[in-house]
Amino acid sequence: MHPGVKLVFTLVFIIFLNLTPAQAWPAYIFFYTFLLALVLVSRIQLSILFQRTLLATPFILAAIPLIFSANPPYYSISLLPDVEIYLSLEGLQKFVSIAIKFFISIQAAILLTATTRFPDLLFAMERLKVPKLMVAIIGLAWRFLFVIRDVVLRMIRARTSRSSSLSSSSHSGGSLWWRARVTGVMAGSLFLRSIECSDRIYAAMLSRGYVGVPLPSFSKTISINRNEFLGLGFGIFLIVMIWIFGLFTGG
Amino acid sequence: MSHLPFLSSKLMHIPDGFLSVLVSAIFWMISIMVLIKALRETNRLLSERQVPLMGVLAAAIFAGQMLNFTVIGGTSGHLLGAALATILLGPWPAVLIMTSVVSIQALLFQDGGILALGANIFNMAMIGVFVSQAIYTYVTSLLKKKSWVFFVSGFVAAWASIFIASLSCALQLSLSGTSPANVVVPAMAAIHALIGIGEGLITAGALVFIFAARKDLLHNDLSKTGDHKGIIIGGSLIAIVLAVLSPIASSHPDGLEWVAEQSGFLGIAQDAFYEIIPDYTMPGINDPALATIVAGIIGVVIVFVVAYGVARNEKHSKRNQISHG
Amino acid sequence: MVPIIVIQNLSFTYPDGKPALRDINLQVQPGEKIGIVGPNGAGKSTLMYHLNGVFTGQGKLFISGLELIKNNFPHIRSLVGLVFQNPDDQLFSPTVFEDVAYGPYYQGLEQSIVKDRVQQALKAVQMSDFIDRNPYHLSTGEKKRVAIATVLSMQPEILVFDEPTAGLDPRARRELIELLFELPQTMLIATHDLALIKQLAPRTVLLSKGRIVADGPTNAIFGNETLLKENGLI
Numbered sequence: 001m002h003p004g005v006k007l008v009f010t011l012v013f014i015i016f017l018n019l020t021p022a023q024a025w026p027a028y029i030f031f032y033t034f035l036l037a038l039v040l041v042s043r044i045q046l047s048i049l050f051q052r053t054l055l056a057t058p059f060i061l062a063a064i065p066l067i068f069s070a071n072p073p074y075y076s077i078s079l080l081p082d083v084e085i086y087l088s089l090e091g092l093q094k095f096v097s098i099a100i101k102f103f104i105s106i107q108a109a110i111l112l113t114a115t116t117r118f119p120d121l122l123f124a125m126e127r128l129k130v131p132k133l134m135v136a137i138i139g140l141a142w143r144f145l146f147v148i149r150d151v152v153l154r155m156i157r158a159r160t161s162r163s164s165s166l167s168s169s170s171h172s173g174g175s176l177w178w179r180a181r182v183t184g185v186m187a188g189s190l191f192l193r194s195i196e197c198s199d200r201i202y203a204a205m206l207s208r209g210y211v212g213v214p215l216p217s218f219s220k221t222i223s224i225n226r227n228e229f230l231g232l233g234f235g236i237f238l239i240v241m242i243w244i245f246g247l248f249t250g251g
Numbered sequence: 252m253s254h255l256p257f258l259s260s261k262l263m264h265i266p267d268g269f270l271s272v273l274v275s276a277i278f279w280m281i282s283i284m285v286l287i288k289a290l291r292e293t294n295r296l297l298s299e300r301q302v303p304l305m306g307v308l309a310a311a312i313f314a315g316q317m318l319n320f321t322v323i324g325g326t327s328g329h330l331l332g333a334a335l336a337t338i339l340l341g342p343w344p345a346v347l348i349m350t351s352v353v354s355i356q357a358l359l360f361q362d363g364g365i366l367a368l369g370a371n372i373f374n375m376a377m378i379g380v381f382v383s384q385a386i387y388t389y390v391t392s393l394l395k396k397k398s399w400v401f402f403v404s405g406f407v408a409a410w411a412s413i414f415i416a417s418l419s420c421a422l423q424l425s426l427s428g429t430s431p432a433n434v435v436v437p438a439m440a441a442i443h444a445l446i447g448i449g450e451g452l453i454t455a456g457a458l459v460f461i462f463a464a465r466k467d468l469l470h471n472d473l474s475k476t477g478d479h480k481g482i483i484i485g486g487s488l489i490a491i492v493l494a495v496l497s498p499i500a501s502s503h504p505d506g507l508e509w510v511a512e513q514s515g516f517l518g519i520a521q522d523a524f525y526e527i528i529p530d531y532t533m534p535g536i537n538d539p540a541l542a543t544i545v546a547g548i549i550g551v552v553i554v555f556v557v558a559y560g561v562a563r564n565e566k567h568s569k570r571n572q573i574s575h576g
Numbered sequence: 577m578v579p580i581i582v583i584q585n586l587s588f589t590y591p592d593g594k595p596a597l598r599d600i601n602l603q604v605q606p607g608e609k610i611g612i613v614g615p616n617g618a619g620k621s622t623l624m625y626h627l628n629g630v631f632t633g634q635g636k637l638f639i640s641g642l643e644l645i646k647n648n649f650p651h652i653r654s655l656v657g658l659v660f661q662n663p664d665d666q667l668f669s670p671t672v673f674e675d676v677a678y679g680p681y682y683q684g685l686e687q688s689i690v691k692d693r694v695q696q697a698l699k700a701v702q703m704s705d706f707i708d709r710n711p712y713h714l715s716t717g718e719k720k721r722v723a724i725a726t727v728l729s730m731q732p733e734i735l736v737f738d739e740p741t742a743g744l745d746p747r748a749r750r751e752l753i754e755l756l757f758e759l760p761q762t763m764l765i766a767t768h769d770l771a772l773i774k775q776l777a778p779r780t781v782l783l784s785k786g787r788i789v790a791d792g793p794t795n796a797i798f799g800n801e802t803l804l805k806e807n808g809l810i
Contacts, residue, residue: 014366019272052361059266062424065434098429102268109267109361118359131290133302138351140306141313145355148307148314154665156317157630162666162679164653164730172650172684179320180449182668182678184456187315187330189668191339191457192464192712194311198304205303463670464712 002224003120004127005232010112014105016239020246022097027246032104034238035111044114052110053103063098066091118142144201148194155186262442263331263420264356264371267364271427278423279369282350285377289346297344305344309351312336322449329446330453333379333416334387334409338401338458339468342384342482349376374419378489379412384479385486386411401462401469402455409454410447411490417443418493422500436501579603580640580734580762581627588622588633588786596622597633598786604762606733611773611794612766614783615808620766621661623783624736627764628656640733654683657727657761661739663719667711672703672722675711679730697729698722701755717748721755734762741769770809774798782807 017031039049067087074086116124122139126132159182165172173179224232270278293301312332319329332352336345353372356362363371390404421439425432461468581604588597597619604610612620625631627639629649637644639652660666669675676694685693698704701721706714711722720740727735740756741749753775756763765777773780773794780797782790784807790797797803804810 011365014267014364015272018267018270018275018366056266056361059262059264059269062430062435063269065431066429069431069434094428098268100268102266105267105364105366106361109357109365113359113361121358131287133290133294134286134347134350136302137305137309137347138354140303141309141348141351142355142359144307144310145313148310149317151665152314152317154660154662155668157625158658158660158666159668159678161628161630161653161656161658162726162730163650163682164655164679165650166654166683167651172682173321174682174684176320176322177452178681180452181456181459183318183320183330184453184458185460185670186318186456186668187335187453188457188460188464189664189712190311190315190318191308191335192461192468193664194307195304195468198307201303201307202300460668460670460712463710 001115002228003116003124005224005228006112006116007121007124007128009232009235010108012236013108013239016243017104017108018101020101020243023093024097024246024249026249027242028097028100028104030242030245031239032100034242035104035108039107039111042111042115044111048114049107049110053106056102056106060099060102063095066095066098140201144197148190148197151193152190155190159186262439262446263374263417264353264363265367265420265423266361267366269364269427269429270367270370270423271429272366274423274427275366275369278373282369282372282377285346286350286372289343289350292343293347296341301344305340305348306351308336308340309348309355312348313352313355318453320449320453329449330457331375331379331413331450333375334383334405334412334450335454335457337380337383337412338387338405338408338454339461342380342479345380345383346376349380352376370420370423374416374423378416378419378493381482381486382415382490383408383412383486385483385490388479388483389487401458405458406451406455410451413443413447413450414440415490415493417446418497419489422493422497425500432500436497440497577605578641580606581764582636582638583626584636586623586626586633586635586637588619588626588631596786597626600635600786600788602781602788602791604764606762607760608779609763609777610765611777611780612764612783613768613770613773613780613809617785618783618807619786620783621738622786624658624738624764624766627734627736628653628658630658654679654730655732656734656736657730657732659724659727659735659737659740661742663711663716663723666723666726667719670710671707672698672709672711672714672725673707675722676725676729679726683730693729693731694725697725700728700759701725715748716743717745717752720744720748720752724755728759732761734764735759737763737765737767739767739769740765741767741772768809770798782809 013031013035020027020031039046069088069091074088076086112121119139122135122142125138126135163173293305312330312335315330315332317329333345333349336348339345340348350372353363353375354368357365357368357371387404387408390407391400394400394403417439418436421430421436422432424430424435429435458469581602583600583602586597586600587595589595600623612623614620622631626633626637626644629644629646629652632644639655642648642652642655644652667675669678673694676697677690680690680693694707695704698707701724703718703721703725706718706722711719714722724735737756740752744752749772753772756765756776763777765773767773777794780790780792780794781788782797782803789807790800790803801810
């Protein structure tokens with residue numbers, strides 16, 4: 001499928017999901033059903049979907065204070081004879097709404113990433129009028145990310161293998177400041193190596209005829225066919241319908 | 252596809268679902284405007300030679316975020332890199348580099364949302380860079396001619412970039428009604444005051460190395476090209492406004508709402524789909540000052556739990572990918 | 577004699593499911609110098625990384641009688657010095673002194689002892705004059721020597737080299753071989769440089785596709801042309 005279609009669909013999906021008011025439970029169910037249907041069609045592994053969702057979950061805690069601080073009515077729960085916790089029902093509902101929106105949004109984003117190669121995504125960005133220079137920088141950053149990651153991993157391994165102690169019980173590690181400084185110096189060294197690497201890349205690009213225009217598209221030019229266009233339209237129509245439904249059912 | 256671990260920086264990468272569409276849209280618009288300016292300036296100032304340089308440095312900043320040092324127990328300090336990029340390349344290219352980093356993190360690794368990307372770019376790639384530039388310029392001119400000036404100004408700039416960006420992040424969350432201002436602002440401020448020290452130390456350490464190996468890069472024409480007066484003023488204004496706004500928002504029970512009403516412009520938007528700024532009070536405690544303190548403590552605890560969770564996750568993913576080697 | 581390295585049934589699989597080491601068994605006596613050879617992807621580096629717990633697979637490993645388990649990692653790392661292929665990965669300090677001092681300083685040794693260790697280590701690799709230089713500006717051969725000093729300063733019992741001669745010009749290579757010949761430690765050298773092994777290591781272990789396919793006197797293995805051909809070494 002055309003990457004632009006997927007990108008636009010994902011954006012529209014996430015925007016309307018987030019525009020849906022709090023407590024629109026039935027609408028959330030429809031949004032998620034729609035997404036799950038697409039997940040099943042795309043045949044990506046559910047385990048990947050949930051693993052990646054889980055990795056981002058800690059942020060949910062940022063919304064927990066809502067439970068204790070939104071508007072009345074409050075419900076008290078006694079923990080100990082003299083200690084009571086007050087929960088706000090409204091706060092709880094808001095919290096759950098945020099958690100659900102987070103959960104569905106991130107899975108929509110994962111679906112996009114898992115089914116679209118990054119160069120295709122860059123191509124889609126280009127077609128959506130993201131400036132060429134920006135796309136070129138993002139593209140190069142992506143291209144060299146894994147190369148540089150390996151450099152960083154080797155540096156960390158080299159440091160690890162020299163981070164020793166004299167016996168299994170002895171204290172080691174130096175001072176916190178020193179460790180921080182060593183890390184900083186490693187970062188500085190990584191930067192210099194990267195700058196040199198970019199010089200070599202530039203030379204290689206020149207030798208292949210690079211004349212200063214931002215890099216060419218990363219993917220062959222393909223245009224959206226009629227079916228994809230109709231599919232996108234229908235998808236957006238469904239999303240808007242669910243959203244309108246949500247407006248009536250929300251709190 | 253392999254895993255890159257995302258560090259304490261995760262606390263500042265807002266996922267989707269946490270910002271209201273209105274807040275997201277506002278920050279998308281601001282970010283796009285600043286980006287257009289940054290692209291124009293970069294095009295004007297730099298040769299095409301800098302395109303691979305910026306791409307590779309963006310990759311280096313992303314991957315460099317894996318470099319960590321043990322602080323205590325399972326926690327560790329990391330680099331975010333906005334200040335380092337600013338000092339090495341100047342503010343406009345740094346905006347583009349950090350925007351690339353934050354965008355790839357969102358698009359490829361779901362570290363930060365897509366709808367929230369505008370706000371995340373604003374916090375990490377714009378506030379981070381402008382505040383760094385402003386502070387770095389001030390401190391450098393205060394201490395000129397000393398050989399250690401780079402390290403001190405690098406440290407302070409890096410610390411401030413993290414701290415101010417976290418205030419912006421916290422205010423965005425509370426504006427969206429996701430987290431009460433009197434909890435999220437002090438909590439984010441407290442934790443990032445600490446994270447900022449790590450950022451400052453790593454940035455200063457990096458400058459030590461670069462100073463020893465390639466002094467020319469710290470005096471290069473890149474960061475000197477162009478007149479950064481606008482950025483310095485802008486960066487200072489952002490820092491001052493956020494530093495003033497945050498205590499008001501977090502000490503006043505209805506702080507943000509009050510500020511918003513005073514300034515008027517946010518009030519207009521209040522009739523939008525649902526109210527942006529709900530009333531927050533800590534039930535069960537009558538004294539507002541005490542309530543604020545209690546809320547603040549709860550917030551700090553929560554943020555520490557988050558940080559711990561992230562550290563655990565990261566350790567796990569690092570183990571995976573180290574053995575991936 | 578009690579072996580200084582014992583590896584029993586070591587297997588390792590990358591998280592993506594690609595097996596890297598299969599059922600490795602190896603014993604090394606103190607003072608032995610062993611060449612590890614094999615085609616690209618045979619598992620040489622992976623095996624090296626196991627020797628001080630940077631990687632951990634299934635099976636048992638003992639270094640100087642200590643089992644390689646998590647609690648022993650820090651101690652074992654002081655016994656096993658790993659020298660990486662690319663010295664840039666290993667050198668990351670503003671001065672040669674600080675780089676060589678990293679290991680002993682991390683161990684918590686006193687300043688004066690750290691200084692002595694650094695001087696000894698640099699003397700051993702004939703780099704004493706470079707103590708205040710920035711490693712970034714050294715030649716590849718000089719970097720390699722400093723990288724070796726960074727592990728010598730921890731006074732390890734075992735030295736493990738990953739492609740020590742890679743990227744060196746002929747003279748730097750010859751000098752490095754002379755240096756390795758004089759170092760008394762037990763040595764494992766993973767390399768494609770067969771001439772290096774012939775000169776330096778009386779015993780050779782041949783790895784292929786994660787298995788040990790031959791282990792014996794270097795002369796015998798290098799005399800077996802079919803074996804070398806089968807494993808892409810000539």
